[in-house]
Amino acid sequence: MLEVNTLRNETDRITTGLAKRYFPDAEIAIADIIALDDRRKDLQTKADALLAERNTLSGEIGQLFKTGKKDEATAKREQVKGLKEEIETLQTEAATVDTDLENALLAVPNVPHGLVVKGHDEKDNEVFKAFAGDLPTLPDGAKPHWELADEYGIFSLELGVRTTGAGFPVFTGQGARLARSLVNLFLDSNTDAGYVEHQLPLLVNEESARATGQLPDKEGQMYHVTGDDLYLIPTSEVPLTNLYRGEIVDKADLPLKLTGYTPCFRREAGSYGAHVRGLNRVHQFDKVEIVELADPATSYERLDAMVAHVGKLLTDLGLPFRILRLCGGDMGFTSAMTYDFEVWSAAQERWLEVSSVSNFETYQSNRLKLRYREDKKTELTHTLNGSALALPRIIAALLENNQTPDGILLPEVLHTYVGKAKLEKI
RNA sequence: GGAGACGUGGGUGAGUGGCUGAAACCACCGGUUUGCUAAAUCGACGUACCCUUACCGGGUACCGCGGGUUCGAAUCCCGCCGUCUCCGCCA
Known part of the structure; x- marks a missing residue:
């Protein structure tokens, strides 16, 4: 969530920023928050004075x-008893104001960065880097x-239905080997780039889900x-x-660079049809994530570096891809700037999102209470994360783009991992 | 799952109702001293919020978390969480 002082001091920047998301009634929301904060300060000043008086008398x-x-x-004891009631009243009201303030802050999304364009949805996203070559024709x-x-x-959705339900693919044989190979390739590339590998819990408590913004927004x-x-993690961003x-x-010590592979679980209820067939959208999938905790002064350089790193992974795989910079309306609630990577799916003839790389600035760290020390002072860090990479659509694109009458050709980086250069029909 | 012990500042560890935001030691930081290193010595040394503010300063809260008793709680009571030991079960 945003910091109250930012809302106070940079009201103009915030309202114009939120307008890029078409966030309604930003001025009113900010005014409400500042009023609540004023009330909170007032109550604390009064309560503190009474507490100080009580402490003095108690000492006496x-x-x-x-x-x-x-x-x-x-006699003095009776005097303090009188204070108690007053203190309690103030503290009860303060607790209510705190809750209201927190809820009001949680309702305001992050402020888009100056470079982010105004827009309603995906149709308004900028193509930040178009694919330079020719798209493969099959x-x-x-x-x-x-x-x-x-x-x-490669995989079976029917087997997943038997064991669990729709949207839980079962990878088999060379498909399972391919998936495992991709995970290893991504983890190796990430650790080579300085990200420290972690194996993480797949379940998190409510506090964690709240701190990274999954709750209450995406419950x-x-x-x-x-x-x-x-909660089953929707992304390893949460535990990481x-x-x-x-x-x-x-x-x-900044930036701290972390990576981890986990399965991810998403309910994604209520969407069916051709565009979610196969691996296009499933309830459980594998993803390798990168996270950085960065100095605010250089966090956008880190974002660029992460974008470059993800781009290299896709280049190594030989997949045609483009990079979008999301417009205000299409960005996640907690993000200040997001780049989406899309690979070309040649048989479906459409772009598929395989990575989303974002800078959250202090929006997450404010709730995480994640700070760094500079001289005597402590400041909130910036947090960033990105997929590097999500597997299902990578697999979809590899299969479709590289199909030949003789089999599915694998990019060279995968040969030693998979143990062969192409996949064969069974 | 059962029984017991325990949870204090970066670390070790005192503290069982007021003199404790918290001893002492270690680590870290700054100064002095010393050919260098080391040692010695002096000082500073938690976080958050509020008030004041040029600077200085003052107040409140926090001793796992939440509640309670009391004029007053790290200290007493209740609940929860966690750690350790023993038993049971188990990949």
Whole structure:
């Protein structure tokens, strides 16, 4: 969430920024927040004064008892009892104001960066870097990946239905090997680039989900394990970023670079049809994530570096891709700037999102209480993350784009991982 | 899952109702001293919020988390979470 002081001091920047998202009534929301904060300060000032008085009197009571002046002590005790009620009233109201303030802040999305364009939805996104070459053209009879999956024994959605339900693919044989290879390739590339590998919990508590912004905004998108009140992670961003919740790190240690592979779970209820067939959208999928905790002064350089790194992964795989810079309306609630990577799916003849790289500035760290120390002062860090990469659509594009009459050719970087240069029909 | 012990500042570790935001030691930082290093010595050394503000300063809260008792809680009571030990079960 945004900081109240930012809302106070940079009201113009924030209202114009939020307008890029078409966030309604920003001025009113900000005015409400500032009024609540004023009220909070006022209550605290009053309550603190009374508490100070109580502490002084209590100290005196102790002295009086010690020196045997019981009568005076008893009189003062009655005096303090009177204060108690007043303090309690103020503190009760303060608690209500705190809750209201928190809720009001949670309702305001992050402010888009100055370079982000105004827009309603995906149609307004900028093509930041178009694909430079020619898109591959497939011979007649080329098949979408869900048909290739059957012919080559890559994965089965039917088996997933049997064990679980729709949207839980079961990778088999060379398909499972391919998936494992991609995970290894991505983790190796990420660690080579300085990201420290982590194996993470797949379930997180409510506090973690709240700190990275999945709650309360996207509650319906997560699987909730009610018996233990835990959530299945929709992305490893959640446990990875929360590793540093509440920490104060040395500025010299920034940026902290983390990576981790996890399955991801998303309910994504209510959408069916051709555009979600096969691996295009599933409830469980594999993803390797990168996270950076950065110095605010250089966080956009880090964002550029992450974009370059993800671009290299896709180049290594030989997949045609383009980079979008999302418009205000299409960005996630918590993001200040987001680049989406899309690979060309030759048989479906459409672009598929495979990575989303974002700078959240202090929006997450404010709730994470994630700070760094500079001289005596502590400041919120910036947090960034990106997929590097999400597997299903990569697999879809690899299968479709590289299909030949003799099999599916694998890019060279995968040969040693998969143990062969092409996939064969079964 | 059962029984017991425990949870204090970056670390070790005192503290069982007021003199404790918290001893002492270690680490870290700054100064002095010393050919260098080391040692010695002095000082500073948690976080958040509020007030004041040029600077200085003052107040409140926090001793796992939440509630309660009390004029007053790190200290007493209740609930929760976590750690350790023993038992049971188990990939």
